[in-house]
Amino acid sequence: MTDTEPAPAVRETAESIATMEIRGAATIASAAAEALAEQAEAAAAADATASDPAAFRASMRAAARTLRETRPTAVSLPNALRYVLQRMEGDSVDRLRLSVADASEAFVRQLDRAQEDLGRVGANRLADGDTVMTHCHSTDALACIEAAVEQGKSISAVVKETRPRQQGHITAEQLRDAGVPVTLIVDSAARRYLDEVDHVVVGADSIAADGGVINKIGTSGLAVNARERGVPIMTAAQTIKLHPETLTGHTVEIEMRDESEVIDAETRGEIGEIAVENPAFDVTPPRYMDAIVTEQGQFPPESIVTLMRELFGEGAAEPWAEP
Numbered sequence: 327m328t329d330t331e332p333a334p335a336v337r338e339t340a341e342s343i344a345t346m347e348i349r350g351a352a353t354i355a356s357a358a359a360e361a362l363a364e365q366a367e368a369a370a371a372a373d374a375t376a377s378d379p380a381a382f383r384a385s386m387r388a389a390a391r392t393l394r395e396t397r398p399t400a401v402s403l404p405n406a407l408r409y410v411l412q413r414m415e416g417d418s419v420d421r422l423r424l425s426v427a428d429a430s431e432a433f434v435r436q437l438d439r440a441q442e443d444l445g446r447v448g449a450n451r452l453a454d455g456d457t458v459m460t461h462c463h464s465t466d467a468l469a470c471i472e473a474a475v476e477q478g479k480s481i482s483a484v485v486k487e488t489r490p491r492q493q494g495h496i497t498a499e500q501l502r503d504a505g506v507p508v509t510l511i512v513d514s515a516a517r518r519y520l521d522e523v524d525h526v527v528v529g530a531d532s533i534a535a536d537g538g539v540i541n542k543i544g545t546s547g548l549a550v551n552a553r554e555r556g557v558p559i560m561t562a563a564q565t566i567k568l569h570p571e572t573l574t575g576h577t578v579e580i581e582m583r584d585e586s587e588v589i590d591a592e593t594r595g596e597i598g599e600i601a602v603e604n605p606a607f608d609v610t611p612p613r614y615m616d617a618i619v620t621e622q623g624q625f626p627p628e629s630i631v632t633l634m635r636e637l638f639g640e641g642a643a644e645p646w647a648e649p
């Protein structure tokens with residue numbers, strides 16, 4: 327490891343996030359915070375950084391940049407890096423290392439607590455006997471359904487498989503394990519099944535200042551259909567999903583993934599010149615979302631900007647940038 331080269335543990339985490347072995351906004355955030363603690367540990371032991379606080383700090387910024395570059399859409403990732411780096415303090419390497427370890431632990435603890443609190447808030451929107459429809463796999467959305475079940479409500483679920491990576495299968499298994507009767511459907515069957523559904527519950531990778539919800543591709547179509555069928559839809563999103571850069575008018579980058587997730591090599595060979603595109607996320611305009619459920623309560627999407635200003639001020643620092 328040179329003074330700015332990330333530790334192997336950081337490179338492994340970055341690789342796992344990029345290949346989606348680690349996926350989902352909350353899970354990515356906690357893995358990133360933990361990777362920074364591993365970087366601090368490694369940098370405190372490496373010749374180039376062990377006795378040089380400036381080099382130690384530079385190595386932490388470089389590690390954060392490596393993690394930041396893995397996937398562009400879930401703001402929980404830069405928000406996690408910000409949380410830890412902004413709490414890095416001390417004039418010796420040992421103090422710096424400790425402050426990073428403490429911040430990383432505190433971040434993961436807060437994330438878990440926020441999800442529990444959010445689950446209880448979201449569960450209040452679900453009634454005994456409700457059927458919910460889900461899209462993709464969101465630990466925040468699942469927390470709401472699981473909390474409703476823990477409150478003694480009987481809930482069943484219609485789960486969209488979520489092409490191309492079928493994260494719906496993970497949701498289906500987790501709900502089944504929580505005792506929720508599950509029906510798995512293909513994405514294009516969603517509108518048909520909305521007539522049998524009382525509530526749509528989705529997660530979010532980012533929430534924009536105007537209340538737009540950025541989540542797995544297909545969420546916006548589902549929301550429009552839900553509105554047309556008169557089915558309420560909520561997004562479960564901890565406040566680390568609030569995207570501070572949108573406070574100053576920036577848009578959220580939508581990740582475009584490889585076509586190999588959509589077609590295999592043989593099909594590619596057969597279809598020749600046909601273009602394939604694979605956007606991973608889309609934006610649901612606030613008018614199609616009934617509520618954003620956070621650990622701090624539930625909000626009409628258009629009002630989320632107030633909470634965002636309280637938490638982030640007018641914008642976002644980039645503590646990983648070269649000074």
Ligand SMILES: O=C(COP(=O)(O)O)[C@H](O)[C@H](O)COP(=O)(O)O
Pocket residue numbers: 349350351352353400461462463464465466467493528529530531541542606
């Ligand atoms: O869109 C996805 C996952 O996309 P991918 O599989 O491409 O990462 C999830 O709905 C959000 O990340 C929220 O998840 P959570 O509530 O667990 O943070």
